[in-house]
Amino acid sequence: MRYVHDGAIKERALVVFATHDLKAAEALFNFILEKMKSLGLDAMNRVGQCYNGATVMSGTASGVQARIRNEVPHAFYTHCYAHRMNLVPVHCISDIAEVNGFSDTVQLLYDFISNNHTRHELFLAAQKKMNQQALELEQRATTRWLFWYRCMSNKI
Secondary structure, eight states: EEETTTTEEEEEEOOOOOOSSSSSSHHHHHHHHHHHHHHHGGGOOOOOOEESHHHHHOOOTTSSHHHHHHHHOEEEEEEEEHHHHHHHHHHHHOOOOOHHHHHHHHHHHHHHHSSSSSHHHHHHHHHTTTOOOOEEEEEOOOTTTHHHHHHHSSOO
């Protein structure tokens, strides 16, 4: 939440909610409205909204932002700048064969170990036997730099 208080711009994370339906704009729109109401926030006080570029959120015809703008015409949508900044290096390295090969190998390793309970348990047991802190593999997420960092560090 970004707001003005005593003449100063403030940003605060008010609360975190979990939702199970991430693919349907209507469900997400209703979820957001319900949660804002439960926090006592007046919809007409919204002046902006910021999401990643996922169509379900940013879609101009029926995405969440369009649905909110139908109710609150002055709640302009902006593509999240942090997400945009993350997409720049991802796009820059996407044509480098070695990077793609590395990413593919990490994903195959994740699939091999994590998609089978027995292999996953053996993976953890082998680390424990070597007196190492147990590392967890992560599924590839090309738009998240934390994935790349964790793949190349010893803190998976």
